Amino acid sequence: MAINDKALSGKVALVTGASRGIGRAIAVALGRRGAKVIVNYASREDAAREAAAAVEAAGGQAVIAGFDVANSTAVTDAIKAIGKDHGGLDILVNNAGVAVNGLLMRFSDDQWKKTLDTNLGGAFHCTRAAASLLLRAKEAGRIINITSVVGEMGNGGQAAYSASKAGLIGLTMSTARELSSRGVTCNAVAPGFIETDMTAEHLPEAQRAKLLEQIPLGKIGRADDVADAVAFLAGPEAGYITGQILRVNGGMLM
Numbered sequence: 001m002a003i004n005d006k007a008l009s010g011k012v013a014l015v016t017g018a019s020r021g022i023g024r025a026i027a028v029a030l031g032r033r034g035a036k037v038i039v040n041y042a043s044r045e046d047a048a049r050e051a052a053a054a055v056e057a058a059g060g061q062a063v064i065a066g067f068d069v070a071n072s073t074a075v076t077d078a079i080k081a082i083g084k085d086h087g088g089l090d091i092l093v094n095n096a097g098v099a100v101n102g103l104l105m106r107f108s109d110d111q112w113k114k115t116l117d118t119n120l121g122g123a124f125h126c127t128r129a130a131a132s133l134l135l136r137a138k139e140a141g142r143i144i145n146i147t148s149v150v151g152e153m154g155n156g157g158q159a160a161y162s163a164s165k166a167g168l169i170g171l172t173m174s175t176a177r178e179l180s181s182r183g184v185t186c187n188a189v190a191p192g193f194i195e196t197d198m199t200a201e202h203l204p205e206a207q208r209a210k211l212l213e214q215i216p217l218g219k220i221g222r223a224d225d226v227a228d229a230v231a232f233l234a235g236p237e238a239g240y241i242t243g244q245i246l247r248v249n250g251g252m253l254m
């Protein structure tokens with residue numbers, strides 16, 4: 001059941017990788033709570049425009065902002081402009097990510113670098129650039145990092161991806177400790193297996209059936225399941241929660 005109050009009215013939220021999948025659902029969920037959402041994307045501007053329209057249809061405001069989270073300079077410039085154009089930033093959701101899969105022994109330096117630079121470097125770049133704005137947020141700022149079940153349990157064929165997601169958990173807890181004195185909270189949401197382009201592209205039918213056997217709730221998650229958890233952590237009811245990992249995985253890891 002989506003949270004449908006307007007508790008985020010007047011708040012500005014940046015959601016990275018919000019043009020598709022989980023990020024799009026998060027942008028819509030924050031919009032439904034009344035936030036103005038900056039819909040970040042890497043290359044698919046059309047998808048970002050469509051996501052922004054969905055945020056507005058849900059009751060929020062939306063603008064799009066294309067930048068590569070792996071590019072430190074681009075992130076710094078973009079977040080500076082967001083602070084200036086929108087009068088600050090209250091909520092940062094580090095969602096942008098890529099799944100570059102392959103066996104460890106054949107994994108190239110470039111594949112490793114792309115995965116770590118995007119999934120972990122991206123969250124670091126955005127958090128560092130946004131910290132001063134979040135510390136000045138009218139009510140306490142919020143950071144929510146989208147990690148993964150495999151960041152806690154590993155996965156064959158996903159050494160770099162799992163390492164990047166495990167790193168995000170460390171980044172979450174350290175950020176929570178560093179920014180807590182000014183009331184900023186930082187938490188992670190760890191999805192299990194969620195139906196999006198990322199998973200559809202990579203999972204053959206037989207593997208999908210095998211995976212379902214490991215999920216006690218017996219079904220694959222929806223992007224909205226993750227978005228609802230993020231909307232909760234961004235809201236006033238989660239003000240005393242920081243440094244935590246909220247698992248949204250159908251019981252896959254408990």
Ligand SMILES: NC(=O)c1ccc[n+]([C@@H]2O[C@H](COP(=O)([O-])OP(=O)(O)OC[C@H]3O[C@@H](n4cnc5c(N)ncnc54)[C@H](OP(=O)(O)O)[C@@H]3O)[C@@H](O)[C@H]2O)c1
Pocket residue numbers: 016017018019020021022023040041042043044045047067068069070095096097098099118122146147148149190191192193194195196197198199
């Ligand atoms: N799906 C799952 O089962 C699952 C499970 C656990 C965790 N997660 C995590 O959840 C997050 C979203 O996953 P998803 O399944 O929704 O992925 P997705 O459908 O592949 O969408 C990825 C999004 O990230 C954006 N993006 C990729 N690289 C970027 C970059 N360098 N800079 C800015 N934006 C970038 C894409 O933008 P464009 O549209 O412009 O390409 C797109 O909006 C990821 O961090 C992923 O690791 C997913």
